[in-house]
Amino acid sequence: MALIAVVLSLVCAVTAEFNVVRHASQAPRSVEPVVIPAAQFVVPITSREPRRQSKKSNLASLRAAASSNDTAVLEGSDFDSQYLTNITIGGQTFKVIIDTGSSDTWVTQKGFNCFNLTGFPESTEICGFGSDGFDTTASPTFKAFPDVSFNISYDDGEFLTGPVGFDTVTVGGLSVTQQEIGVPNLAAWQGDGVNSGLLGLAFPDITAVYNTMDPSKASDANQIPYDPFFFSAVKQGAVTNPFFSLVLNRGALTANTTEDPNLGFLAFGGMPPVAVEETAVTAPIQGYSATTGDPSNQDAVFWYYTANVGYTFPGSTTVVTQNNNTILDSGTTLNYLPTKVAKAYNEQFVPKARFHKGTYYVECNATVPAFSVNIGGQSFSIDARDQILEDSTDANGNAVCISGTQDGGEDTPDTVFILGDVFMHNVVSTFNIKTNEMTITQRKIY
Structure with missing residues (x-):
């Protein structure tokens, strides 16, 4: 950490102004399924990679100042994988992780220091x-955001920290100008040579930019919350x-492959081109208390x-x-549910499954x-093919399989479970960031 602080101290600082807007939650209500039109922009997903050993990250404060536990953690596992797509920043293209369980867009900076x-x-x-990595000097549209830093650290020792800037970001034909992004130049990472960011x-409210140049002081x-890409x-x-x-899509990947021509779609402004059933529901997104960090629908914030499921x-x-x-998290393969349910x-x-x-x-x-x-009074079935996952092989070369439904911990207010x-x-899964609602539509069997 001392080495990181020394490197960061070389960066010059200038005053910046910010405008923070929090998103208030409304009381839950029953909603007829919203009719979703076809999407304006569709991004095919054609690759995925094994997830790092841990998804425990200090993304930001998910417990609020009044809580004794200042940071909520989300945990993945060795069995998880991540779906990837291409993203263009300042005219440069990278393969990045698609993640509904975090908010920052970041790519490593060219010439970064590895630890x-x-x-x-x-x-x-x-x-x-x-x-x-991203060459900020080669982008005609990049602007630095001085006197602030992007900072994410992980329980397993991984971290990403460094400058913040603004640039034109394009995903599947959808372009945003002056998008705030992290361009970390210091990284401890256990990558696999596939993705360059997220x-x-x-x-x-769970973005990871801070009004300090010292990562040890990020709190x-x-x-400084900011607007993510969408x-x-x-x-x-x-x-x-x-x-x-x-x-x-569940695809046809095996443990030794990363490419598949049909892994699904990320669609902006509407529905992707897949066959669906009539079964659908629109339900409120659950907020969290701004004072306790517990799930709440009154004067709450969204993360x-x-x-609200059964x-x-x-x-x-x-x-x-x-x-x-x-939470619905595209960055986690398995379902992590309350101990008694799992x-x-x-x-x-x-x-019977064996717990080991x-x-x-x-x-x-x-x-x-x-x-x-069960969401919003509607039931959505999970195909049996998704409930058995091949994990590895034993000493005799036989496949070892795990359940798709795993133990996510005791059912307490401060435990985050994952679909x-x-x-x-x-x-x-369709997410409306204006009405703070999600529409879930059952897919036809494929």
Whole structure:
């Protein structure tokens, strides 16, 4: 950390002004399914990569100043993968992660300094990014945002920190001018040579820009929320409708491949070109109390695309399955549900799932129990193919499989549960950032 501070101290500082707008939550209500038109801009998703070992990140304050726990964490696992798309910044194109569970758009800066997880300098190849990085000097539209810093750190020792700037960002034909982005020049990263950054699609209050040049001083007190890419697109009138849709295909990937020509779509302003059922619902996005950080619908702020959900499966009548602190996160493969729900469901596999070192393992040819997610009074089924995932092979070369529904912890107000790709493979998820609603539409079997 001392080495990072020394490097950052070389950056000159100038005064900046900010305008922070928080998004108020309304009381929940029943809503007829909104008719979603075809999208203006559609981005095909053609690749994905294994997720890093951890998704525990200090994105920003998700617990508010009154809470003793200042930062909420989201956790992925070794089994997760990430969907990627191309993004153009200042005329330069990069492959980045599509993430509804975070808000910043960032790409590493050309000439960045790479560190290992203990803070010692390494060659840039060790960090494993998929490109040399963004050359700010080669972009005619890049403007630096002085006296502030982009800063994300991870529990496993990874971190990204460095300058912030504004530039023209284009995704699938949708362009935003003067979009605020992170261009970290200091990184400890365990990449795989594929992605160079991230496209965050969640709310402004969890962006990670701070009014300090010292990453050790980044905190709630000097966080500077800003409009993420799609929020800027709506404000600039670059897209007609204030919603985006995401459809993720389970694809045909194996453990040793990253390319697939049909992994889904990211669609701006409407529905992607996939076949859907008539089953659909529009429901409020769950807010959080600005004083306690607990789920709330009164004078609250938004962080994630959080839903009030329940679950139906054989044996579900024996356990309380309702929870209002569950996010739809394209950056997590598995569903992470309350302990009692995950246990009750995994006991219904034939043969039963085995719980070992925090993970439910299943036979690769097990009989999968039916499972539905209930949102806004409507049920959405999960295909059995998404509930058994091949994870690895044993010493004899036999496949080892895990359940798509895993233990996300005890059902307490400060625990964030996740509906990941296991759920999102089966629906079109549409998020309206103006009305703070989500529309979920069941996909036809594919």
